[in-house]
Amino acid sequence: MTDWSSGSATIHACPPYRVRTVLRTLQDYGLIDTDIASSRTLHLGRRHDSDEIARDSITDLAHSLIQKAPEVAFTVYEEPDRHENGTICLHVPELGLYTAACDIFGNPTFTCADVVDMLSVPLGQRQHRLGLPWRRAIDALPTGPVDQQDTFAVEWNRSRSEIIVVEGLECGGDLILARPASTTMAVEAILATHGHRIVENSWTPADDTGNRMRAESYRYPRPTGFDAQIAWWIDDSSDPREAATRLLNLIKDSPSVPVILTDQHGRKFRVNLAAQPGDDVDLLPTACPDPNAAPL
Known part of the structure; x- marks a missing residue:
């Protein structure tokens, strides 16, 4: 009680x-x-x-x-x-x-x-x-x-590897991203690099196949500098170098910001998006606190 x-x-x-x-x-x-x-x-x-x-x-x-x-x-x-x-x-x-x-x-x-x-x-x-x-x-x-920011309609087509934020460009027009992503968390990480954050619990199916999802986003400051890191989860790779390579290939035009990558074993790695696939990946100590433990 x-x-x-x-x-x-x-x-x-x-x-x-x-x-x-x-x-x-x-x-x-x-x-x-x-x-x-x-x-x-x-x-x-x-x-x-x-x-x-x-x-x-x-x-x-x-x-x-x-x-x-x-x-x-x-x-x-x-x-x-x-x-x-x-x-x-x-x-x-x-x-x-x-x-x-x-x-x-x-x-x-x-x-x-x-x-x-x-x-x-x-x-x-x-x-x-x-x-x-x-x-x-x-x-x-x-x-x-202080008024809440307007939200934007987000459409993710998994089969077409396409993410659209309706009128999501700051200069006007749709933000269209041709990026492969396997989970909504991956989509949210991609959108974060373009100044958008998904409204909590707003993902809903857009059809019966599960290939199309919808959500809402709002403008959010782009991550800059080491204090703004992106928490990332790669659920099907046990090799940190392979996971880092997949991540770098996934977000090719992201700003140069550090990323915390977590594999399915719970190990954390620090990756810089300015690096090239195959570059060294720093293993974070197990006791090192993750500043972005909360989901994006």
């Missing part, structure tokens, strides 16, 4: 291509209702309160928002009850996540021991423990509505 609590969420910054994801995440954690979640607008600076959030879930909500929408700035907190302190989480992309105990209004609270300890540290560290850099950054952010 779920133990319920009261909490609040306020989004302070969100790019248009993250509006849908943020609204759905807030709904999943009980902070907004279906009507708000299905809207196309997120109001920055507006507080969403709920008396029906699962107890001790606010930290999970914070990490979920960061994982799904790392560009978002937010304040979320769960009110205290008779037995436990509340918890507040502040996130600003440039600063990271701040977490502290809080009162019923979401104000951070500290014990006497905390205060005594803070008096012995430099001013900068004291302000950091108090969450002041986060507060200042959030106070400087503008408020107001």
Whole structure:
């Protein structure tokens, strides 16, 4: 049986291509209702309160928002009850996540021991423990509505090795890609290199054969630099060199960005799309965290 609590969420910054994801995440954690979640607008600076959030879930909500929408700035907190302190989480992309105990209004609270300890540290560290850099950054952010980006119709014809994004070109017109792909994940990775991301759970069959699929996409910044990597899965190759060769042949005109390739044994390899088939493939250590473990 779920133990319920009261909490609040306020989004302070969100790019248009993250509006849908943020609204759905807030709904999943009980902070907004279906009507708000299905809207196309997120109001920055507006507080969403709920008396029906699962107890001790606010930290999970914070990490979920960061994982799904790392560009978002937010304040979320769960009110205290008779037995436990509340918890507040502040996130600003440039600063990271701040977490502290809080009162019923979401104000951070500290014990006497905390205060005594803070008096012995430099001013900068004291302000950091108090969450002041986060507060200042959030106070400087503008408020107001952010509209969800328009979506585009995506058609994938597996037998013809063709992917079409209707009116998907930035200059107007259909984006047509003649690329072989065996899975929807492969299609999503190809589209990511062309600035499109598939709307979650939007793939549907377009016929009874399974050769044609439809989905929706939205514009998404193209990956650039090492911090923007593409998670890739090759399900029928146990040889990393062969898998890398297939990947390079599949995406011939992609930008020069690193790719994380995972074979069916769970091994991860780093591949650069600027390389040529047959070039060395670096094996990532088993313990190396995958920065894009979440699906595209």
